[in-house]
Amino acid sequence: GVYVPRFFEPEYHEDGRLSAIRPLLPGHRRVFRRVVADxxxxxxxxxxxxxxxxxxxxxxxxxxxxxxxxxxxxxxxxxxxxxxxxxxxxxxxxxxxxxxxxxxxxxxxxxxxxxxxxxxxxxxxxxxxxxxxxxxxxxxxxxxxxxxxxxxxxxxxxxxxxxxxxxxxxxxxxxxxxxxxxxxxx
The missing domain is CATH 3.30.750.210 (Transcription Regulator spoIIAA)
Known part of the structure; x- marks a missing residue:
């Protein structure tokens, strides 16, 4: 549940807008939000x-x-x-x-x-x-x-x-x- 920027690479459209964030390690598809409930x-x-x-x-x-x-x-x-x-x-x-x-x-x-x-x-x-x-x-x-x-x-x-x-x-x-x-x- 922790996002570590060096394990992901941003990809951009030609106009400079962000198009995707690609994981660099296998199995790192998505980062899920965690909430401390109590x-x-x-x-x-x-x-x-x-x-x-x-x-x-x-x-x-x-x-x-x-x-x-x-x-x-x-x-x-x-x-x-x-x-x-x-x-x-x-x-x-x-x-x-x-x-x-x-x-x-x-x-x-x-x-x-x-x-x-x-x-x-x-x-x-x-x-x-x-x-x-x-x-x-x-x-x-x-x-x-x-x-x-x-x-x-x-x-x-x-x-x-x-x-x-x-x-x-x-x-x-x-x-x-x-x-x-x-x-x-x-």
Whole structure:
């Protein structure tokens, strides 16, 4: 179930368009998509390598869900990683605890294509802050859709110290939002 480019050769039409991808090894006819159905049972690194120099994203990253519910027309990742699957709150909190113990990071990012769509985002933020606010460990939630940024999320992100969240840009006009399947109005 793994595509290895060197085992395949692309073939092109005269005008340069791709016509086929030919396997170079016998028996390699087709690559089939694999989906991790249960993220709680999937292995996840609890002791990631920590660089010896400061990086831009100098914090622990924990994937809280995979996939996206929105179906925006421009988003390839939202289509490729379907269906949406969530880690349980217990698993997320365990990964945060183990990751912080093994790395010494002073921040955690709760990662997904749209963290605000995670069913337990408020409780995870609250529990993480309660567990680590004495150590001044901040929580960030990159990639929020406008509709999922709530007052509770903003307050929890700002609770310990200056945290961060990213609001995904939508579009400049209602016509454009409708065209790209964004469910947001003026």
């Amino acid at each position: 993220l709680d049972k999937a292995p996840y690194p609890t002791a990631p390598v920590v660089p010896t120099l400061q990086t831009v994203h100098d914090r622990l990253s924990v994937e809280i869900q995979r996939g996206c519910t929105a179906g925006c027309r421009f988003c390839q990742a939202g289509m490729i990683y379907r269906p949406t699957r969530e880690r349980s709150p217990e698993t997320v909190l365990h990964l945060v605890e183990e990751g912080l113990k093994s790395t010494g990071y002073e921040g955690v990012s709760l990662m997904s294509l749209s963290a605000g769509d995670y069913s337990f985002i408020n409780s995870i933020l609250r529990h993480t802050n309660e567990a680590y606010e004495r150590q001044m460990i901040s929580v960030q939630v990159p990639s929020l859709r406008v509709k999922t940024l709530t007052r509770d999320v903003a307050l929890e992100v700002a609770r310990v110290k200056k945290g961060g969240f990213t609001i995904a840009p939508e579009a400049g006009s209602q016509r454009m939002r409708d065209a790209i399947n964004k469910d947001v109005t003026d």
